[in-house]
Amino acid sequence: xxxxxxxxxxxxxxxxxxxxxxxxxxxxxxxxxxxxxxxxxxxxxxxxxxxxxxxxxxxxxxxxxxxxxxxxxxxxxxxxxxxxxxxxxxxxxxxxxxxxxxxxxxxxxxxxxxxxxxxxxxxxxxxxxxxxxxxxxxxxxxxxxxxxxxxxxxxxxxxxxxxxxxxxxxxxxxxxxxxxxxxxxxxxxxxxxxxxxxxxxxxxxxxxxxxxxxxxxxxxxxxxxxx
Numbered sequence: 001x002x003x004x005x006x007x008x009x010x011x012x013x014x015x016x017x018x019x020x021x022x023x024x025x026x027x028x029x030x031x032x033x034x035x036x037x038x039x040x041x042x043x044x045x046x047x048x049x050x051x052x053x054x055x056x057x058x059x060x061x062x063x064x065x066x067x068x069x070x071x072x073x074x075x076x077x078x079x080x081x082x083x084x085x086x087x088x089x090x091x092x093x094x095x096x097x098x099x100x101x102x103x104x105x106x107x108x109x110x111x112x113x114x115x116x117x118x119x120x121x122x123x124x125x126x127x128x129x130x131x132x133x134x135x136x137x138x139x140x141x142x143x144x145x146x147x148x149x150x151x152x153x154x155x156x157x158x159x160x161x162x163x164x165x166x167x168x169x170x171x172x173x174x175x176x177x178x179x180x181x182x183x184x185x186x187x188x189x190x191x192x193x194x195x196x197x198x199x200x201x202x203x204x205x206x207x208x209x210x211x212x213x214x215x216x217x218x219x220x221x222x223x224x225x226x227x
Contacts, residue, residue: 012188012208016220018164019105020155020187021136023116023123024060025174025195028130030092034060037084041077058198061117061149061175063142082122089129095194097214102135110221113138113158115171115181120144137162149177152184159185170220176205190217 024030035053042051052071059067064082068075105112113136116123120141127133138161142148145157155171158164171182172190174197182189191207193199194214203210211217 012220013168013170014220015222016110016168016170016188018111018113018159018162018169019217019221020113020115020158020162020164020169020171020182022061022171022173022175022178022192023114023118023126025197026095026172026192027098027114027132028092028094028126029195030126031196033085033088033091036088037081038077040084041079041081042073044080045074045077058201059177061173061177063117063119063148066142066148082119085122086125089126092126092130094130094132095214097194099132101214101217102132104218105221106135108218108221108223111162111164112136113140113162115140115149115154115158117142117149117177149175150180150184152181152186155181155185155187159187170209170217172211172217174202176201179205179207188220 021027038053038056039051055071056067059070064078065075068077114123118141120143123141124133124139127139133139138158140154140158142154145153147153159166159169166186170188170190171178172192173179174192174195179189179191188208190209190211191202193210193212
């Protein structure tokens with residue numbers, strides 16, 4: 001398989017001017033931190049036993065309370081999960097190539113936002129902790145829209161804040177919920193495969209664009225002419 005797959009269909013723009021990113025699994029590698037926070041929250045609220053993290057992982061991209069409802073787990077798990085996520089945030093790492101990508105996109109005049117399943121305050125705190133919040137004009141969480149992913153609300157709000165043209169906007173995510181949110185908002189759905197996503201499931205959702213390295217996104221963005 002080639003390193004980049006861009007279907008030859010009219011809905012895929014080659015002159016992107018706005019990018020909306022998911023956070024976990026796209027910009028940052030938070031998988032180990034999420035596992036530990038989930039395990040500790042499960043032990044604290046539910047008690048002994050094997051925490052069903054693999055099932056939780058299949059629902060990533062959704063708001064944490066929504067995942068708890070889907071899995072039939074106590075909503076009381078949210079408080080210790082969030083507490084431990086804050087405590088462990090310094091262990092989260094930015095994916096290789098992401099800082100360079102964000103810098104180049106900014107250099108090209110592309111407007112950037114984050115639309116995540118996390119709450120807004122937690123997302124902004126994490127981006128501050130790892131030092132890349134200033135790359136984004138808007139950082140939105142699921143608690144800041146009426147309906148979380150897979151509904152389109154968070155992508156629509158991000159585009160509104162950016163003043164984005166839907167025909168020149170892409171949403172980059174690593175979950176089926178990200179792709180659904182993008183399509184509902186009328187923007188190009190881009191699958192990011194450089195994290196720990198379930199590749200087969202994501203590809204089965206038929207994303208418009210599939211990328212295996214962050215830098216491949218630049219192919220969709222015009223190069224700024226040198227004066």
